[in-house]
Amino acid sequence: MTAEAIQTGPRADAAADGDAPLRIALLTYKGNPFCGGQGVYVRHLSRELARLGHRVEVIGAQPYPELDEGVPLTELPSLDLYRQPDPFRTPGRGEYRDWIDALEVATMWTGGFPEPLTFSLRARRHLRARRGDFDVVHDNQTLGYGLLGDVGAPLVTTIHHPITVDRRLDLDAAADLKRRLSVRRWYGFTRMQGRVARRLPSVLTVSGSSRQEITEHLAVPADRIHVVHVGADTDLFSPDPSVAEVPGRIVTTSSADVPLKGLVHLVEALAKVRTDRPDAHLVVVGRRAEDGPVARTIERHGLGDAVRFVKGITDAELVDLVRSAQIACVPSLYEGFSLPAAEAMATGTPLVATTGGAIPEVAGPDGDTCLAVPPGDSEALAGALRRLLGDDALRERLGARGRARVLARFTWKQAALGTAERYREAIAAARPAVRTP
Template sequence: MQADNAIVATDLMPSSPADTTELIGEQRYSASQKSLKICLLGYRSQPYGGGQGIYIKYLSKALVDAGHQVDVISGQPYPHIDPRVNLIKMPGMNLFETGLGSLRPHHLMSMTNIIEWTGKLTGAFSEPHCFGRRVFKYLKRYGRHYDIIHDNQCLSWGMLKLQKQRFPLVSTIHHPITSDLQIALNAASDWKERLLIRRWHSFLTMQKKVSRQLDNVVTVSQRSRQDIAHAFDIPADRINLVYNGIDTAEFRPMPEVARKPFRIMATASADAPLKGVRYLLEALAILAIEYPAIELLLVGQPQTGGDTEALIRKLQLHDRIRCVSGISTEQLVTYYAEAQLVVVPSVYEGFGLPAGEAMACGVAVVSTDGGALPEVVGDAGIQVPVKDGAAIARAVAVLLNDDLKRERLALAGRNRIEALFCWTKAASQMTDYYQQVLGKATVNADG
């Protein structure tokens, strides 16, 4: 999807802003149609990496569908985007794939590279900071033709520099990473692990300070708005709300695909404590006693030697779990169609894309009440308390024993997503917010 419409930012350095706009997709709109030139920023945007990549993929497509011209500037791993969206690659050192040993003498000519390498060397996560430095340098020279710059939770010093240079900047905060930090600390086994976790999350100091100074912040759920306000000390009324969407054309029921008896499914980063996979595994061990044929399809790959792999071994669940990763959206939708039900065991979700996608596919959902999941699931699924494997097991058993209830929830879920959480609606609301930001910028400039 990205090869034909991708360019590398460094290749554009001799070009003018007009040259860059010519690389935008074929669809064009006149000024009378109020088409905006939008630049979406993502420091890592591959959809397999989590919700931020999914956000980039579908928001950019929905904005193009709404008649806007959209560029995505992204670091590695790069996003999967619609052919009409222009991808500008902003390569960093990509140390999580290449390793610390990939340092070469020419890297030392860039202070940003030095910061990224030494950060990784000392256990920090420097990508947001370094991406912000690179993107500021690029946009300062080539970005004045954009109507809106939309940052996808980079929240770096570079974003503040863009704002000070009077770029119309919008920043999405999906949820405060302070939640991830606290959950990871609670799950740590000793002080050494807690020290490493705190070092990894040291970028939060930057994000907190930057967020308080941003003029235009948007988030994806009521719960995230409350949590961001509390964690980052931002008044809640300064945070705009635009719910995420689900692509209901891609994520759809497939009645021609047969359900697999006793197949349950979950989509989660297997070793992230935030995603609650350990409680799903505990539930599976309980369910296996009553349902010998039960099996779990987990979209997520446990780390070799990690906690999840150890728990699978301890609970003797190897024969009941199939783990897949790096699959296409079409394959994911097929897996949803094969499942009798989907479990979302998360301890916290800023929105809850796995729940929304499953519901859009017409699959009954068992979900925790973590974070914003109640806003997404509503009464179209069964909700249980977080960190409660026994409660998950009871809810799954209810649905395995009641075909009619499963069918009712599957239909209710699809209807709820179509009514409340489609990307067309999200793009319309985001466009309205962009216009508010531009109107405010115009008033300030005139003043």
């Protein structure tokens, strides 16, 4: 049976026309709630879709997402080859279940990243066995070969941004030929993702910048790509005057040695700022790397006591940390959307951000809702941090206008409404054409 012949009849007609709640399978091959945006996206989108009356079932692999009450999780486990504290582990003989497990290990052994492909194969098998359970399947950037063809319902895919952007930046940061070859092999799955993306009928993305990047990097026709902005949880991320502001505190969310995140430039900027603001210090929400460019930069500038990393904190602890900061900073070289920017703005914390990728779409105009600087420019970053740390009135104005911008443009309810509209379009497009005599 072809995808075009699936979900026909009265139930599908009502779902497409907006007369019935939708039955949604939301796939996520990686749902870490503490690192990266995919787990955040799945959690908040699924909750808001459920609040709209839809039935959402998340189907995911390790690390599993944290979901809100009322949203079920179906575990579709991988071999979890990258888990801590034993990443790149070799499974025991008794752990192998089928040929997909063998493929996962073989790809890891040869330096590749197998999870998008192997999750897509497991997901296809699972979805075909449950044909008729869902009106639509929503893939969260797996883009694996297993999702081509019949998956039991019309397919909608979110591409947050092309991973080829990460690949390019990691290659640029590679210190030698050996490292470049390793990076190329690790990102080998991006060839598959490009081939799959070009064959998809309906692609969602989170910003106009990402839409352009998907067209340029993956050669997906622009008329197949629809922008649905994601948002902040504006009830959770909100101002609270009872949380004391800590003088000199700057907070950012970043993986320490992912070049895309630009943390090394923020550390360099902090060193410059501390020459005249010795109380300036940085709290990084993310894992601390014991070696690498960020660690070496911290050591070179003697910032061991001025840079602190935190991870695994609760949502409430994260919000209070952002509230306590005088400045939130997004130093990324590129972002497909930037949830940390939207969340910081929602708390009323003034923002310093680069103009990398889609960040200006979120953060807004320089001097109005944020201070904007070019990506990769530690001198400009230091200048913006100094200016904002030294101007109470500017911090108050940017914080208030930043929250107003998020409330007007970037909420999860708005994201869910826009996404559901695209689901119905995909269901309608999958109906067989009605022939007239």
